Amino acid sequence: MGKRKAPSRENTPNSDFCEFLTELAEYEKNVSRNIHKYNAYRKAASVLSSHPTRITSGQEAKKLNGIGEKIAKKIDEFLQTGKLQKLDNIHNDSKTTAINLLTQVTGIGPAKAQTLVSEGITSLEDLEKHKDKLNHHQLIGLKYYHDFQQKIPRNEIKQIENLIRGHLEPQIHLTICGSYRRGKQQSGDIDALITHPNYTSSQPKKKQNLLKNVVTALQNCGLITEIISLGDTKFMGACKLDKNSITRRLDIRLTPFDQYFCAVLYFTGSDMFNKQMRAHALDAGFTLNEYTLRPVGSTGVPGEPLEIHSERDIFDCIGFPYKEPQDRNQ
DNA sequence: ATGACCACGCATTCAC
DNA sequence: GTGAATGCGTG
């Protein structure tokens, strides 16, 4: 996913509430720099978006998990007046709107946006005039601002996948994860996972150039056009299918062979699905993360990682009915 | 009343 | 110069 959040669709009976809660969330993240309030507002929006019936009072809303005193009050205000005073003020504040805009450039977060605005830089045009204030990542974000706003059609990702696979040694495994793997018709970015049987968590030094070699090969074939960051295990950058294509955000991660399926599961998502599944794992006496599945002893100390040979293994071990990737959207 | 709220790779800046 | 801290983005 790119920077643009698109939380709840338009069809729920409470979508108007979700909309203003999401706006408040953005405000708390970008302007107040309070990530926890941001998450609180998003949680509230999420619970409302999946509530089947129209909420008609703050009191009724307050029964839902994630909605407390303050949001209940805001729902009442919205029901009575059709708007929120706090939101009106935010819309009319130029500093706030500027920060929200700059924050859309990848690499510019709340802190950088704040300093830029305090220096009088409030638009993309201003950024163009002050490139000296931007680091490498932010320069790429500016250069491809419009490209990165565009969703990527499924078919284009499929072609990129084939192109990448064609440039990998046969022993390297590749899975494109994220919303693409969940079957979505379009995605915000491309999230590729690779592994190699000779690279394991116990032999981490082996193949330390593997990712860099892959990136170099993909640069040479013209697919990768920009590098945002590149370490031993994670590449972030941009790619372009051909001359007339839009430039796309591409991430590639190198995972140890023995952790590949936990990683594939994790990076396929969705967030909510991962949360559910981790919770189920805990209930079943396991702890699951992006690396391993481990039994939790009565002492609460995790044991040795279980050997996993497929994504399905993970479901089986914790007694969670298998779900195809396309059924993991929520 | 008060602390938790995901963990982590990479780039960059800070503190020494 | 080195290690710690911060910013940012990721599912």
Added chain:
DNA sequence: GTCAT
């Protein structure tokens, strides 16, 4: 901002 302690 909300929840759990």
